[in-house]
Amino acid sequence: MSYSYLFKFIIIGDTGVGKSGLLLQFTDKRFQPVYDLTIGVEFGARMITVDNKPIKLQIWDTAGQESFRSITRSYYRGAAGALLVYDITRRETFSHLASWLEDARQHAVPNMTIMLIGNKCDLAQRRAxxxxxxxxxxxxxxxxxxxxxxxxxxNVEEAFVKTAATIYKKLQDGVLELNGVSQFIPS
Structure with a gap:
């Protein structure tokens, strides 16, 4: 299927916050209760429509362990959007957000769109x-x-689509440059 734009996304945050779960739910519409730890990076893609334009999202799900941090950093290059994820039931994952955000701002393009996601809201009774x-x-x-x-x-679908719509608006407003961040593919 052809598309007008290609947006690269990166999913970042501590290990065990549900980054792989969000990716699987968005790309395959399914949930897997038990995951092996992501080693390095996983990849997924999906087409969406924003403002009647077909947009392909290329999504890189990164490992949350500190030992993979240097590998993960190389995936910020060219990312137009990031989902910064924490687990609402684990306070320490929220406490580490500033470090993840600093990494993103240091290694990604200026004006990258970042969506903060408090994941696992189905476990509200265990909220921290x-x-x-x-x-x-x-x-x-x-x-x-x-x-x-x-x-x-x-809110999984909404998180990805809203992030993509924000990127699209930044492109239309001239706040974000196309080269290196995403691609415009003339129809």
Whole structure:
């Protein structure tokens, strides 16, 4: 299938926050309760439509372990969007967001669109990080924010599409350069 744009996304965050689950739910519409740890990087792709334009999302799911951090950094290159993920039931994953964000801002293009995702909102009864804290962190750092659940699919589609729509708007407004970040493929 042909597409007008190709946007590269990267999914970042601590190990075990559900990055691979979000990718699988978005690309395959399914949930896998048990995952092997991602070693290095996994890849997925899917077509979406924004403003009647077909857009291909190329999504790189990165390993969250510190030992893979140097490998992961090379995948920021050319990424137009990032999903920065934490687990709402594990406070330490929220505490590490500033470090992940610093990495992203250091290694990615300026004006990259970053969506902060509080994952596992289906486990609200075990919540360790409030929605308000997530909103506040996003506001302070200029991020888009959403809580989602890879298990129930709540807000998964919306997170990827909203991020892509924001990238598309930045391209239309001239805030983001096409070269190296994403590609425009004339029909």
């Amino acid at each position: 990080v409030s929605t308000e804290e997530g909103e506040q962190f996003a506001k302070e750092h200029g991020l888009i924010f959403m809580e989602a659940s890879a298990k129930t699919a709540q």
